[in-house]
Amino acid sequence: MQSSTSLNEPGAESRRCETTGLSVCLGAQRFIKLNAVSAVVFLLLGGIAAILLALTRWQAIHLLPVDWFYRILTFHGLNMLIFWILFFEVAVLYFACTIPLNCKLFSKKVAWVSFAMMLVGAIMVDVIIMMGKADVMMTSYLPLLAHPVFYLGIILVAVGTLIGVYNYFATLYIAKRDKTYEGSVPLVTFGATAAAIIAVVTLLHGAIVMIPTFTFSMGWTPEPDPMWYRMIWWGLGHQSQQVNVCAMVAIWYLVAYLTTGAKPVNEAVCRTAFALYVLFINLASAHHLLVDPGVGAGWKIWNTSYAMYLAVLASMIHGFTLPASVEIAMREKGYVKGLFGWVTSAPWSNPAFSGVALSVLIFGFIGGITGVTLGTQQINIIAHNTLRITGHFHATVVGGTSLAFMALTYYVIPLIFRRDFIWRKLARLQPWMFAIGILFVSLGMSFAGSMGVARRSWDIESAGIYGPAAHLKLGIMGIGAILAFTGLLLFAVLCVGTLLFGQKTNGRAMADWGVAQPLGNAKPGSLIHDHWAMKGTVALTFVFLACFAVYYFANWKALADVWPVR
Amino acid sequence: MSIEIPQRDWYKAPAGAEKLWIGLALLWCFVMSVMMPYWHFYGKQNSQGEAYSVEPNAFFERTMTFAEANKVGDRDGIPIVEPAPGSDAYLAARMWFWYPILKLRKDETYRIHLSSMDLQHGFSLQPLNMNFQVMPGYDHVLTLTPTSTGEFTIVCNEFCGIGHDKMIGKIIVE
The missing domain is CATH 1.20.5 (Single alpha-helices involved in coiled-coils or other helix-helix interfaces)
Structure with a gap:
């Protein structure tokens, strides 16, 4: 007998959430749990690798021997950038297509296949790296060659994820077909759909590049061209970061709603911004090929900025609409004092709120500004493959995406696993520790990179040219890494500890982290038609634009000082 | 919401x-x-990305011929080579050294041919911090005009195996 699609009908495998009142699909819940737990395990593995690497590049400590440094670096990249992120994203997708749409998950079997393939693939990759058979970095640039199991594992993870994405789209389809909801999908589902669309394109690039590399490693086919490999690989490597951005922004909106009741000022603007991500991502991922041979200046300029940086515009729009929505919600609750009264009264002790707020700040001010600047065709000459690049993406992927994922977890565990967090005071501190640590990591790397220190290098002493200033910056990175790692470890202990020992919420709402409460002078809905009410956000975004312009043009000046080259 | x-x-x-x-x-x-x-x-x-297809062996032969014809000195077994201003110069990247050492003149323009004999390498000229990708099979031409003098260091900044950090070259500008 076919069970019903809607979660409200009798016989549906669902439960009613005691906190939000929403219906929760039990099938989706199981796979949200499985994927989220796996994600945290890979995060912990990648984090242990991270601290070993930071303590090696901190030249005063120089912990790992050379072979283990490159091995652990390969391990770190894949576990953090691929496994932690992909498993968590699949969990987010299963949430976004079921609970907000009041729809059951399309297929548990498909979800099992997806999960099993991803897990087996990830374990294969980790084992073969640790055996020392794949010291090729995450990018595995040809002609470097790893053991075939390495490529096979990545293919399994990619195809497994694609199958999960298929389950997502199939759920959207049956929800629409069986009318489990009326009207347009919620914004979070819309953002998740943008992420899913980009994920399909991304993972197809992965398949196109990894399959011939795998067959080459087996000796069946000739070697693919290394430039071709770079171009297609970055179709996977760069676009997958755009998936992260979409998922992260969707989580920003979700947590802003959960903690302050914020609702988008203008749905059309937010949705258009998500659509811009889908349409104006660099298909060929030119950012990584800006100083490469074989692709000309016209190609580089066009592909790094096409259609006037409309994907950058999308992020700048979210960077306005998200704080604006929080500001409006806070002002309507009665926090009207001055320009920033709504900021100082925000629920900063709620780890989900502080995590997302810090994620927005680090992603925007550090990650975004450096990313666009370093991805400028000519400026890339003074940045390519230096630690400036690593400094940039630790601000986007770690300070931005990972921190947002952590922030959401403070709601995922009470709402989905139905246990209240242990050590709640420490949990309130965790996002701050992680964020401040990552900030130092990112700045230390960026400044060391500006002094010419290469990324992916075990030792800077052999060059004999880096003075105390470069060492100081690597030390700042190292101290930041210790703090960030402590924050990560605390996060993992909090999650695992809560899953094992957290108090069950049986039949009651989750313990409140502290959300913004209305004051006596609250006027709900009073600012709907006031399009200038977000004065604090206007001030913040103007500061942002000024920082962006200063950093951008300072880099052109630095470029003008080096030797002329064509 | x-x-x-x-x-x-x-x-x-x-x-x-x-x-x-x-x-x-x-x-x-x-x-x-x-x-x-x-x-x-x-x-x-x-970065124009000017490049020509080349077999690694052919490129290394060109580099050797160029180095022999223009050699002006020697350092630790690597020749110091001074190309004529305005001419073509060859720089080969190989695990884990740069060959040869180039000696250039300030404010003169050279066409520097970069290519790899094995894996991908990164040409990172310090302390200027100018960076370009070096690929096997691709003769990457940089039309370069040194505007400062001194001894500059080439650091490899694309991972190329265990000796990667030891892959250090020199460009001398007078």
């Missing part, structure tokens, strides 16, 4: 501060996209 179905009439044109910000952001994106073509024509530092 971001996890609830929006009202039917959710489509509204941006207004007020939001409209102002979208306009400003778009203007800034326009400035940034104009900067690159502008610099291409009026700036002096550009």
